[in-house]
Amino acid sequence: MFVNYPDMDEYASLPAEMFEVCADSSDAEEIARPSTTYWHDVWQRFRRDPLALAGLMVILAMALMAVFIPMFSPYTYSGMNLTAINQGPSLAHPCGTDQMGRDIFIRIMYGARISLTIGVVAAAINFLIGVIYGGLSGYIGGRTDMIMMRIVDILSSLPSLLYIVLIMLLFGSNVLSVVLALCFTSWIGTARVVRSEVMHLKHSEYVLASRLAGGRTWHLLVSHLIPNAMGPIIVSTAFLIPSAIFSEAFLSFLGIGIQAPMASWGSLANDAIPMMLSEPYQIFFPVLAICITMFSFNFIGDGLRDALDPRLKK
Amino acid sequence: MLKYIMKRLLAGVLTIFVLITISFFMMHAMPGGPFSPDEQKNVPPEVLERIAASYGLDRPVGEQYLNYWKNLLRGDLGISYKKQDTSVNSIIDIHFPVSARVGAVAVVVALLIGIPMGVLAALYRGKAMDMAAMVFCTIGISVPVFIISLLLLYLFAGVLQWLPSFGLTSWRHYILPVACLAFNPIAYITRQTRSSMLEALEQDYVRTARAKGVMELWVVGKHALKNALTPVITYLGPLVAGLLTGSFVVERLFSVPGVGRYFVQSVSDRDYTMIMGIVIFFGIFVVVCNLISDILLAIVDPRVKLNS
Numbered sequence: 144m145f146v147n148y149p150d151m152d153e154y155a156s157l158p159a160e161m162f163e164v165c166a167d168s169s170d171a172e173e174i175a176r177p178s179t180t181y182w183h184d185v186w187q188r189f190r191r192d193p194l195a196l197a198g199l200m201v202i203l204a205m206a207l208m209a210v211f212i213p214m215f216s217p218y219t220y221s222g223m224n225l226t227a228i229n230q231g232p233s234l235a236h237p238c239g240t241d242q243m244g245r246d247i248f249i250r251i252m253y254g255a256r257i258s259l260t261i262g263v264v265a266a267a268i269n270f271l272i273g274v275i276y277g278g279l280s281g282y283i284g285g286r287t288d289m290i291m292m293r294i295v296d297i298l299s300s301l302p303s304l305l306y307i308v309l310i311m312l313l314f315g316s317n318v319l320s321v322v323l324a325l326c327f328t329s330w331i332g333t334a335r336v337v338r339s340e341v342m343h344l345k346h347s348e349y350v351l352a353s354r355l356a357g358g359r360t361w362h363l364l365v366s367h368l369i370p371n372a373m374g375p376i377i378v379s380t381a382f383l384i385p386s387a388i389f390s391e392a393f394l395s396f397l398g399i400g401i402q403a404p405m406a407s408w409g410s411l412a413n414d415a416i417p418m419m420l421s422e423p424y425q426i427f428f429p430v431l432a433i434c435i436t437m438f439s440f441n442f443i444g445d446g447l448r449d450a451l452d453p454r455l456k457k
Numbered sequence: 458m459l460k461y462i463m464k465r466l467l468a469g470v471l472t473i474f475v476l477i478t479i480s481f482f483m484m485h486a487m488p489g490g491p492f493s494p495d496e497q498k499n500v501p502p503e504v505l506e507r508i509a510a511s512y513g514l515d516r517p518v519g520e521q522y523l524n525y526w527k528n529l530l531r532g533d534l535g536i537s538y539k540k541q542d543t544s545v546n547s548i549i550d551i552h553f554p555v556s557a558r559v560g561a562v563a564v565v566v567a568l569l570i571g572i573p574m575g576v577l578a579a580l581y582r583g584k585a586m587d588m589a590a591m592v593f594c595t596i597g598i599s600v601p602v603f604i605i606s607l608l609l610l611y612l613f614a615g616v617l618q619w620l621p622s623f624g625l626t627s628w629r630h631y632i633l634p635v636a637c638l639a640f641n642p643i644a645y646i647t648r649q650t651r652s653s654m655l656e657a658l659e660q661d662y663v664r665t666a667r668a669k670g671v672m673e674l675w676v677v678g679k680h681a682l683k684n685a686l687t688p689v690i691t692y693l694g695p696l697v698a699g700l701l702t703g704s705f706v707v708e709r710l711f712s713v714p715g716v717g718r719y720f721v722q723s724v725s726d727r728d729y730t731m732i733m734g735i736v737i738f739f740g741i742f743v744v745v746c747n748l749i750s751d752i753l754l755a756i757v758d759p760r761v762k763l764n765s
Contacts, residue, residue: 296468297468297472297475300468300472300743300747301472301475301476301479301740301743301744302698302701302740302743304698304701304702304705305701305736305739305740306479306483306736308724308732308736309483309484309732309736310483312487312724312727312732313483313486313487385599389601392601392603393601393602393603393702393706396603396706397705397706397709397721397724398721399724399725409603412603412604416607416710419607419610419611419615420611420615423611426607430604430607430608433601433604434599434600434604437599437600437601438599441595441598441599
């Protein structure tokens with residue numbers, strides 16, 4: 144349908160000088176801001192979660208303190224001072240001293256070294272095992288996948304804590320055997336997540352294209368499937384850290400984890416039980432350290448989950 | 458249905474087999490032990506050999522393994538290394554009912570508090586009630602059981618002296634151990650119920666029920682809740698395993714004469730037959746509980762066996 148503008152001729156007779164350019168449209172197609180990457184988006188979302196950010200700060204502060212304070216402190220984890228036993232918190236001993244005159248604050252800092260190391264190392268190992276196992280199982284599929292998943296089913300229905308205790312007995316009570324024991328079944332959650340992601344992604348066009356271009360299984364897994372499944376994998380790994388820290392504290396609390404004179408948060412709490420009523424501060428500070436750490440890691444995990452997969456947020 | 462149950466049963470039996478085999482070989486690989494010449498320097502080696510022979514420890518590993526199975530199939534878990542006149546069975550017979558009683562009360566309490574709290578949180582989503590429940594859940598999920606136990610023990614038995622701190626002779630003795638055991642499960646059940654309830658309330662059948670003019674209480678109680686409870690059933694299996702973890706701490710702290718306390722005790726005594734017996738007993742117990750919750754779930758929710 145044409146619309147007739149009777150006055151058009153009138154404008155046509157106007158000289159060109161009477162027109163002026165009102166806007167320069169040559170850069171209209173230009174992108175004003177740099178495009179954000181996936182990880183940049185994730186960070187933007189994570190940053191807006193105050194609890195997760197606070198958790199991250201606390202953990203970073205704790206890690207720095209755990210590394211540097213024992214280097215410069217006049218006390219050590221085993222140094223006893225029998226003239227200063229069972230002293231309440233003071234300037235010299237911010238968390239007081241125990242029944243052997245050891246500074247509790249420095250023992251908590253050594254405990255932080257142990258807890259954070261175990262948490263991070265156990266999570267890293269479980270991440271590795273979980274990604275390899277789940278990735279292969281999901282990618283190969285078929286009968287192999289069936290057998291691999293049945294093995295996982297059986298392992299996951301064993302009560303893992305009992306086996307952690309057995310492994311501790313077998314390899315002795317030290318940091319290494321705690322980590323080893325925690326690697327017994329903790330990777331199963333990650334492996335299941337990786338498997339379902341890989342099964343879901345392996346039929347995508349870009350994977351098919353890569354295979355068509357001659358990509359080997361390993362290449363497909365490492366450079367296409369796993370990186371694209373990274374979101375859920377990271378979330379499941381993030382929650383492994385607090386559960387590893389919990390397990391270590393639990394074992395030490397029962398007296399089968401870290402052995403004296405080395406201190407872990409669990410064993411500090413355990414040592415303070417007999418003095419609970421007369422010297423409550425001895426139990427208060429280690430318990431506080433465990434609680435703060437557990438809260439922080441759980442908040443970070445929640446924040447990561449919301450940031451990596453906003454659809455999950457309710 | 459029958460096929461699904463048979464498959465689960467077969468998996469359960471296989472799991473128990475693996476469990477017993479791993480336990481046996483791990484215990485066998487333990488360094489030292491009560492009868493090794495390195496640890497018992499004051500006892501003449503001939504005596505040690507004779508003791509070892511009376512426990513059948515001089516036989517080859519394979520034969521010991523078969524013997525262990527033979528005894529196990531007769532329900533015999535062996536005799537304690539530490540106390541020669543005590544069998545593992547007698548310890549379990551005497552002390553397991555105590556653990557089971559405290560544990561069962563804790564499960565009931567956790568369900569009775571967790572489910573209503575989750576439903577209320579979902580109904581009043583975003584309101585003060587929901588916020589309070591979510592804060593409680595965060596605490597319940599983050600704070601380990603031994604810390605909750607320490608705090609409750611310190612507060613109610615130590616400072617306030619309202620409740621007894623040890624033993625298990627009257628109903629008041631149950632309050633603290635049960636509260637400690639149920640604390641983490643309440644948080645999990647509340648969170649699980651809340652999220653599945655929120656999902657159920659958005660379903661078409663709930664809208665249909667409302668459109669037909671069904672009373673709100675009935676809509677929530679029957680139509681939504683019934684479908685929201687399936688994830689809670691799934692959680693019952695792991696819940697039992699979780700109570701086990703809790704029982705080690707709680708029974709030790711509150712001096713409850715249960716199997717959990719014996720387990721921790723025999724671990725520090727390195728009483729291998731006792732440890733192994735209790736591990737196998739607990740392991741089978743947990744596997745059976747998982748199996749029951751799986752089968753229960755398949756009966757309640759037919760979608761499960763279609764998906765698996």
